[in-house]
Amino acid sequence: MLNLQTTISNSALLKKRVKQVCLDAIDLSDESFKISSDNLFFSGNKSSSDNSLSNLTNLSNLALSIRLTGLINPIVLREIDDKYIVVSGFKRVSAMRSIGMRETPASILSHLDFDKDKTYDFRFYEVQSALIAISDNAFSRQLNVMEQARGVRLLKRFCSSYDIAQNSPAIFNVNMGESLINMLDDIANMPLSLHELIESDKLSMSSALKFKQYGYDKSLIESFATLFSKIKCSLSKQKEIITNIHEIAAREEISASDLIESKEISQILDSQSDNCSSNVNDENQKANLIRSILFNRRYPNLFKAKERFSNNLKMLNLNSGMKSDIKLDPPADFEGRDYTITLKFSTVEELAKKANILSALTKNPLFGDITD
Amino acid sequence: MKIETLFIDRAIRPCEEIDYIIQSTSLEPEYVENSKVVYDHVNLSDDPITKGKQTLYITENHGAVIKKCPGTSHYTCCDYTILHTGTFCTMDCSYCILQAYFHPPLLQYFVGQHKIDAALDEIFKENKTFRVGTGEFTDSLIWDKISNQPAKLVRKFADQARARSRSSNNNFSILELKTKTVNIDSLKDIDHNRKTVVAWSLNTPKVIKSEERGTASLSARLKAAKECERWGYRVAFHFDPIVIYQGCEEDYKEVIKSIFEGVRVDKNVDSSSDGVIKQSLGILPESIVWISIGTFRFMPQLKQIIENRFPKSTIAYGEFITGLDNKMRYFKPLRIKIYQKIVSFIRQYAPDVLIYFCMEDEEVWQKTIGFFPKKEGQLGAMLDRSVMERCKAC
Structure with a gap:
């Protein structure tokens, strides 16, 4: 392992010269040092088509800026x-090309030619290039998770x-612990499809790290990536989905992929508003339906008990007329024995009426069944 | 799991007890000025829990030697008394709460028999029955391989009862040695005066195989229990944790059948066997002081430990909900169902044996056993009565 301080002290060995470079001579397909995200300028939960549009707009703005002010x-x-x-400068190269520029000033890195001293460690050159790639971005704006991961x-x-x-404050412009560095490295080593989900806020880093915790291989992670590309939900719900799939698969001795690709889940994921009777096209709604399916399979008895309680409650008809402000809640997960009734009233008269309703309720055999 | 490193607190004076352990482990001890060296040795390893099981620290118990079992107000506790002689375990059960309980998880042996004796003398003076166990923070009999402490405790409890028989105090306390091992050799020739109950935690062969790494097989445990019964000891059994899985009811039924009807003893579990499969006799119901039953429950933080250390285990993937004590428990109807079955299986063989639940509520008691020890201390009193009836001197 190289020591970063030693690397920095060897920076004098890195040769930098500024010269005019033909833009056509730059190979943009080599992304070895690419840190910035393609969807850098967009924020929030936008679809991939929104991202592309936003990227184009921002790239065009950058091009206009370069035309107006020059390359700063x-x-x-x-x-x-x-x-x-x-x-460093992937976007600037694209922007300059888009406005027909042919040449640009560039800082060219190379290691000093040490003919006499063959002991030069070329790893210094790699690390110093990486440090420039990261710092050039990190000190002009805050890096997102995937950018940090690529840097790591x-x-x-x-x-x-x-x-x-x-050395993280000097490299990433932020203090990072060792465990975070390891987590970012884990994320960086996951499939690209997952990177895209993280960058588009469809999957959180901590949710993605569960795949590492469970020791999932690439193909299994790809299955999850497909699932999360088609739904949208909060961090806690993402984790709930991943956890339930993992635990159901382990308990039933099936593969998590088979569960994700099961008919029941596929139907929801692939349903469209215009050609499907279930009319499930909203990504939030799809997530909730899948959560419900998974919860039922993960906790079948609890699910049934909750369903039974809900049906009985409907039969008690607490939501009609005067009763509509009376709410009955079971003990959490039916573990305790305490049921809770909440009622709203604004006058003493109203309270008296509702007290009578409650009194009548206690004589209803169905109410006894519910609380037994 | 084999002990690989032996640390000794330098503040402890050399004594026979320590020499015995050094000799038994055949390890070169490292004397330390303070515990930080030991804690770092465990905490800085890649797998502190495994390292803690392979590291023995001989030190003194700086806290209370005798503690009340920590119960909660929501579930009924049996008022057990803990004799704190050591911590952690060399066996490796996936569900073991001690993995998450100790910081760091470390095998510790507390020297100072005089301190233990003094603490026990204090409770022996009281005109009441104490059920004292060493199996709460460790397995009672893992220590039998490297120390003579279990045997000393058995003698201590035997003598207490003799002293009392000469006084007007008719109450006596008993020692419960709770284990998953078959380390009973040192108990053989002791005049125990029937004041020690040797107890085994039992489970189905499937659970033992998948979740109880390094423990004795079911048949070996039952054979050891039969041996202890022959030596005049009273025995007890703890079905805890009961694990719910497909086919578990039949499996638990078989375990119960094995207790009372005996087990096949084969070469693998009986070193004295000549290779011929034998049938050992079952345990007599009157030799059993109690049977406790409790389904698997765990602190939420244990789940990730299980997932990390036992990736193939599915024990934490049952239908668990958050209990009133914030521990994860099986959904109550599932608990009641398996309890009803197990209680009825036991009743077929031993209608009079005291069965109790460890940490369950009124509804569970009522729906499975038909009554509930509602008053504070009532369950403890029931257990004390069983002690008085079954642990009278031979």
Whole structure:
């Protein structure tokens, strides 16, 4: 493992020269040092088509800015044979190309040519390039989780988590603990489809880390990625879905993929408003339906008890007329013995009437069945 | 799990008790000035729980030697008294609460028999029955391999009863040694005066195989229980934790049948066997002081420990809800159903044996046993009565 402080002290060995570079000579397909997200400019829960539109708009704004003001910060490149790869400035290159620019000033990195001293450790060059790629972004704006994860992955090839954590304020512009560094590395090593979900806020990092906790392989994670690409729910509900799928699969000795791809769940995920009678196209609604299916299968007896209570409550007809302000709640998960009745009233007269209703309720055999 | 490292608190004076442990473990001890060295040894390892099981720290108990069993107000407690002689365990049960209870999880042996004797003498003076156990924070008999403490305690309780028989105080206390081992050799030739109950935690072979790593098999436990019965000891059984799974009722029925009808003893569990499969005799109901039953329940934080340490275990994936004491418990109708079955199976063989629940509420008692020890201390009094009836001197 390299020591980051040693790497920084060796930075003098890194050669930087600014020169005009032909934009066509830059290979944008090599994303080895890419940190920034493609959907950098968008925020909130937008669909992927919204993201693309937003990205285009923002890329066009950047292009207009460059045309108006010029390139304020030169891009950073590495020279490989006759071509260049980007260390920092992917979006600036795209923006300049989009407005027909042919050339740009660029800072070209290369390690000093040590013919006499063959002991030069080329890993320094890699780490120093990574540090530039991360810091150039991190000190101009706050990095999102996936950007941090990509940065960590670049450094983890050569440096320990502890070392990265110790130097995180100088690299990521934020203090990070060793465990967070490890978690980000775990996320970075997950399939790209999951990265996209995290970047689009459809899956949280902590939800994704459950896949690591459960030791899931790539194909199983892909199954979950497909599921979460089609639904939308809060962090706690994401975790509930992942946990229930895992536990049902373990208990029933089936694969989690088979459960996700079961007819019952697939029908919900693939349903469309215009060609499906169930009319389930809202991503929130789909999530809730899947949660219900999973809860029923994970807690069948509790589910039945809740359903039975709910049906009996309907038969008691507490929601009609004067009774509508009387609410009956069972003990949590039917573990305790205490039922709760809540009633609203605004006058003493109203309270007296409702007290009579309650009194009549106690004589109703159905009420006795419910509370037995 | 084999003990690999032995630490000894330097503040403790060398004594026979320590020499015995050093000799039994065949380990070179490392003397430490303070416990931090030991805690770091465990905490800084990749798997502190496993490391804690492989690390023995001989030290002194700086807290109370005798403690009341911690119950909660929502569920009925049996008023047990804990004799705090050591912590943690060398066996490795997936569901063991001690994994989450100790910080750090560490095998500790508390030296100082004089301190234990003094604490016991105090309770022996009281005109009441104490049911005292060493199996709350550890397994009572794992220590039998490396120390003679269990045997000393058996003698201590035997002598207390003799002293009392000469006085007007007719009450006596009993020691319960609760275990999943078959480490009973040191109990053989002791004049125990029937003041020690040797108790086994029982489960189905399926649960033992999947969840109770490093413990004795069911047939070995029952064979050991029969041996103790032959030596005049009273025995007890704890069906705790009962694990609900498909086919569990039949499996628990078989376990109960094995208690009373005997077990097949094969070569694997009987070193004295000549390879011929034998049938051991069952336990007599009158030898059993009590049978406790309790379904699996756990502090929520245990779940992740189980998932991390026992990834193949599905024990935490039952139909659990949050109980009134904030522990996870099976949905109540499921608990009641399995309890009803187990109680009825036991009753077929032993209608008079005292069966009780560990930490259950009125509804469960009423629907399974038909009554509820409502008053504070009532369950404890029932257990005391069973002690008085069944633990009279031979």
